[in-house]
Amino acid sequence: xxxxxxVRLVAILVGLGFAFVALFAFVIGAYNAATEEAQGHLxxxxxxxxxxxxxxxxxxxxxxxxxxxxxxxxEVCAACHSLKFVAFRNLEDLGYSEGQVKAFAASKQVPGIDxxxxxxxxxxxxxxxxxxxxxPNAVAAAAANGNAIPPDLSxxxxxRGDGTNYVASLLQGYQEPSAExxxxxxxAAPSPGLHHNIYFPNLNLAMAPPLTTAGQVTYDDGxxxxxxxxxxxxxxxxxxxxxxxxxxxxxxxxxxxIFLLFATILAYMSKKQIWAAVKPRxx
Amino acid sequence: xxxxxxxxxxxxxxTTEDGIRRRDFxxxxxxxxxxxxxxxVVYPLVSQMAPSKDVLAASTTEVDVSAIQPGQAIKAVFRKxxxxxxxxxxxxxxxxxxxxxxxxxxxxxxxxxTKEGHNDMLVTMGVCTHLGCVPLGAAEGEVKGEFGxxxxxxxxxxxxxxxxxxxxxxxxxxxVPEYEFTSDTVIQVG
Amino acid sequence: MxxxxxxxxxxxxGFTRFLDEKLPLPRLVYNAVGAGYPVPRNLSYFWNFGxxxxxxxxxQIVTGxxxxxxxxxxxxxxxxxxxxxxxxxxxGWLMRYAHANGASFFFIVVYIHIFxxxxxxxxxxxREMIWLLGVVIFLLMMAxxxxxxxxxxxxxxxxxxxxxxxxxxxxxxxxxxxxIWLLGGFAPDNAALNRFFSLxxxxxxxxxxxxxxxxxxxxxPGSSNxxxxxxxxxxxxxxxxxxxxxxxxxxxxxxxxAYFALVFFLPNxxxxxxxxxxxxxxxxxxxxxxxxYFWPFYAILRAFTVDFILPAKLWGVIAMFSAILLxxxxxxxxxxxxxxxxxxxxxxxxxxxxxxxxxxxxFICGGAPAEEPYVMLSQIxxxxxxxxxxxxxxxxxxxxxxEPLPYSITEAVxxxxxxxxxxxxxxxxx
Numbered sequence: 001x002x003x004x005x006x007v008r009l010v011a012i013l014v015g016l017g018f019a020f021v022a023l024f025a026f027v028i029g030a031y032n033a034a035t036e037e038a039q040g041h042l043x044x045x046x047x048x049x050x051x052x053x054x055x056x057x058x059x060x061x062x063x064x065x066x067x068x069x070x071x072x073x074x075e076v077c078a079a080c081h082s083l084k085f086v087a088f089r090n091l092e093d094l095g096y097s098e099g100q101v102k103a104f105a106a107s108k109q110v111p112g113i114d115x116x117x118x119x120x121x122x123x124x125x126x127x128x129x130x131x132x133x134x135x136p137n138a139v140a141a142a143a144a145n146g147n148a149i150p151p152d153l154s155x156x157x158x159x160r161g162d163g164t165n166y167v168a169s170l171l172q173g174y175q176e177p178s179a180e181x182x183x184x185x186x187x188a189a190p191s192p193g194l195h196h197n198i199y200f201p202n203l204n205l206a207m208a209p210p211l212t213t214a215g216q217v218t219y220d221d222g223x224x225x226x227x228x229x230x231x232x233x234x235x236x237x238x239x240x241x242x243x244x245x246x247x248x249x250x251x252x253x254x255x256x257x258i259f260l261l262f263a264t265i266l267a268y269m270s271k272k273q274i275w276a277a278v279k280p281r282x283x
Numbered sequence: 284x285x286x287x288x289x290x291x292x293x294x295x296x297x298t299t300e301d302g303i304r305r306r307d308f309x310x311x312x313x314x315x316x317x318x319x320x321x322x323x324v325v326y327p328l329v330s331q332m333a334p335s336k337d338v339l340a341a342s343t344t345e346v347d348v349s350a351i352q353p354g355q356a357i358k359a360v361f362r363k364x365x366x367x368x369x370x371x372x373x374x375x376x377x378x379x380x381x382x383x384x385x386x387x388x389x390x391x392x393x394x395x396x397t398k399e400g401h402n403d404m405l406v407t408m409g410v411c412t413h414l415g416c417v418p419l420g421a422a423e424g425e426v427k428g429e430f431g432x433x434x435x436x437x438x439x440x441x442x443x444x445x446x447x448x449x450x451x452x453x454x455x456x457x458x459v460p461e462y463e464f465t466s467d468t469v470i471q472v473g
Numbered sequence: 474m475x476x477x478x479x480x481x482x483x484x485x486x487g488f489t490r491f492l493d494e495k496l497p498l499p500r501l502v503y504n505a506v507g508a509g510y511p512v513p514r515n516l517s518y519f520w521n522f523g524x525x526x527x528x529x530x531x532x533q534i535v536t537g538x539x540x541x542x543x544x545x546x547x548x549x550x551x552x553x554x555x556x557x558x559x560x561x562x563x564x565g566w567l568m569r570y571a572h573a574n575g576a577s578f579f580f581i582v583v584y585i586h587i588f589x590x591x592x593x594x595x596x597x598x599x600r601e602m603i604w605l606l607g608v609v610i611f612l613l614m615m616a617x618x619x620x621x622x623x624x625x626x627x628x629x630x631x632x633x634x635x636x637x638x639x640x641x642x643x644x645x646x647x648x649x650x651x652x653i654w655l656l657g658g659f660a661p662d663n664a665a666l667n668r669f670f671s672l673x674x675x676x677x678x679x680x681x682x683x684x685x686x687x688x689x690x691x692x693x694p695g696s697s698n699x700x701x702x703x704x705x706x707x708x709x710x711x712x713x714x715x716x717x718x719x720x721x722x723x724x725x726x727x728x729x730x731a732y733f734a735l736v737f738f739l740p741n742x743x744x745x746x747x748x749x750x751x752x753x754x755x756x757x758x759x760x761x762x763x764x765x766y767f768w769p770f771y772a773i774l775r776a777f778t779v780d781f782i783l784p785a786k787l788w789g790v791i792a793m794f795s796a797i798l799l800x801x802x803x804x805x806x807x808x809x810x811x812x813x814x815x816x817x818x819x820x821x822x823x824x825x826x827x828x829x830x831x832x833x834x835x836f837i838c839g840g841a842p843a844e845e846p847y848v849m850l851s852q853i854x855x856x857x858x859x860x861x862x863x864x865x866x867x868x869x870x871x872x873x874x875x876e877p878l879p880y881s882i883t884e885a886v887x888x889x890x891x892x893x894x895x896x897x898x899x900x901x902x903x
Binding site: 008018023024028029151154155160201243245249252256260267274 | 553711715722723727729734738746747759777778799802805808849852859
């Protein structure tokens with residue numbers, strides 16, 4: 001008994017010790033909070049919510065939109081951003097035929113090896129090749145972009161919160177900082193080489209506005225290429241590159257959930273039946 | 284308040300004939316559903332071990348055959364396996380054509396094993412059909428076996444100048460993969 | 474040991490008779506989770522979570538073995554092979570999402586299991602050993618989950634590894650050598666990734682072993698129950714099979730529905746977007762957070778912001794580990810003669826209005842950036858957390874007057890006029 005009592009005594013002392021130190025830190029923190037001026041966050045905007053065909057539990061790809069997005073990527077983004085986890089063969093998912101994919105791949109130059117000399121060279125792409133990087137390595141990418149390496153875009157919509165909307169909004173979010181913002185947050189003024197964008201967390205990013213004018217990309221299906229349209233199309237395309245199995249995942253999910261629901265109902269009825277014998281009966 | 288004394292031990296007493304049947308049916312159905320679910324889980328677990336999409340993506344191999352002299356062979360790689368491309372000498376062609384088909388384990392003519400107009404260009408997998416070793420005879424100075432084609436050192440299979448099995452344990456001729464001449468000097472395999 | 478009325482295994486044919494003589498595995502199963510294991514008849518659905526935890530351990534082991542067939546633990550390619558699994562491997566995306574969300578569900582289920590044990594004082598005699606083994610399992614789970622999160626080699630993987638191994642750097646004198654030894658280098662790289670992979674593969678089987686001990690220890694006194702009153706007679710129990718196999722089957726159905734809804738429709742909801750950025754030793758994410766199941770303890774770690782005799786960092790590390798290790802002492806800190814929180818009025822109030830809100834606050838603060846008001850809230854909650862287990866629990870359990878207990882489980886289930894008469898009997902018979 002005395003031994004057990006001592007366990008509790010030690011515990012009480014230890015507990016009071018931890019609590020005291022935590023509360024001491026609280027008091028210091030509260031004092032600091034009261035005396036120091038709080039540093040507010042820069043007020044960046046939340047991405048605008050857009051409806052996409054692949055949203056929701058029954059979503060499917062809008063292949064025409066993905067094809068338009070591929071065109072925007074190829075003609076605009078690809079100048080600086082790689083797409084290293086996507087192979088040309090994957091483009092068959094967008095509704096292209098094998099022949100079209102071969103032709104598209106062949107139109108891109110990918111790094112290869114000269115079979116005669118063994119030296120590095122460039123050769124036309126094959127469907128099994130991956131989208132080539134615009135820069136040979138990270139150092140070259142940094143050097144060409146004022147030390148800001150353009151991120152690989154394969155996973156960009158999964159690597160940002162609310163990624164699809166973020167990409168589309170960011171592409172349309174370039175504007176001059178407002179006077180009120182600068183009055184309140186003088187540090188928000190873009191330094192040289194940076195560009196103000198209301199959706200970027202610290203409001204200034206190294207990427208110059210990539211989509212500036214309507215018709216910058218000519219769509220094959222005749223869709224009017226407004227900046228909004230191009231932004232949303234490329235955001236949809238990058239959602240596909242981030243997770244090509246997204247639609248298959250949702251479509252597999254339904255039969256699984258329906259089966260499980262059925263099995264669970266059966267299990268419930270079976271359980272009820274089994275337990276009926278030992279449940280108290282109300283007379 | 285209920286004052287019943289129902290316990291686990293007298294459960295069967297309170298179960299009527301109909302109850303037993305209904306209960307059995309429900310139990311069987313529930314256990315059956317669990318079994319179906321279990322089987323459904325096995326499917327992805329098994330198929331994940333099959334070749335993945337990047338492996339399956341029909342990778343084609345192009346081989347420039349212009350530099351191969353009659354009597355010479357080169358080794359290329361197709362689907363991570365050796366591919367033999369051999370230009371036969373007129374004597375080897377003649378020998379392949381004169382060999383009696385009836386005595387062969389896997390009778391095929393040289394015409395059947397080569398492309399029209401390129402009867403002297405023998406394209407085969409370099410994989411012995413017995414247990415998958417790489418036969419000798421493609422590189423300069425290697426043993427070509429009793430029939431002047433390829434010889435597998437693992438268990439002594441002899442292939443003739445058309446890559447046909449003539450002696451030893453291999454059951455079939457060396458496999459001719461799907462290929463085509465994209466020009467007079469280039470073949471595309473796969 | 475079992476109750477004298479436990480049914481005995483009867484081999485029904487020649488083969489099972491042979492097996493029973495040479496290797497009585499069917500008898501073992503029969504006595505462990507079959508009709509030979511009498512279980513209190515009044516278990517609530519909170520008692521489903523032990524079996525569910527076992528199921529999710531198996532889900533993790535099966536999906537984990539599959540993933541290990543395709544993954545390569547090398548810093549150059551780890552991120553790429555993870556994407557290879559997502560894109561190229563047949564059903565690879567399903568295996569990976571099932572594994573990542575399976576970890577979350579394993580923790581959800583285990584947290585409910587632990588807090589059920591806390592509310593019903595399942596740790597009290599004669600079940601101390603079950604509880605101690607359970608805490609060991611929880612510690613092993615945390616180590617396994619932490620190392621598993623490093624494997625995809627995303628930004629959170631890398632910085633998580635750096636920050637958590639950095640905790641050891643807080644130890645005076647030997648801290649830094651230990652940290653370098655743990656990582657096999659000065660920052661997480663191939664050496665760390667490979668050993669984490671090796672241990673991440675090993676530990677689940679260690680967990681499985683301790684789980685078997687946990688269940689073995691459970692079968693000595695048998696399951697506790699919501700009244701906390703010990704089993705007195707056969708009418709207090711039902712055989713595990715078919716009663717609890719059926720009930721667990723239903724519970725499993727519900728759990729799998731929730732689990733697969735997440736796997737198929739919101740697979741990234743519990744993850745962090747930054748882990749889809751490949752590890753970059755030169756750039757730290759804006760705010761590093763561990764996986765959600767570590768948030769309460771991460772909040773305790775960060776709550777200590779002021780040097781007080783010891784450096785603040787060391788306080789945080791000691792407090793975080795103590796927060797879990799103190800669970801080992803609960804059987805001896807709680808001296809109430811009554812187990813179930815249903816019959817402990819003061820204990821119950823501190824549980825629902827003290828501990829649970831404190832855990833929720835710690836959970837929220839652990840996932841939030843290290844700024845006000847989260848830091849201050851987490852400091853109050855941390856203080857309460859330690860006070861609750863180390864001060865309130867020993868004192869309350871000594872001074873509170875428990876409510877009248879039912880005479881037996883049967884009486885609690887069926888009701889009885891005897892209840893009023895026997896009400897003052899507050900000491901459970903053992």
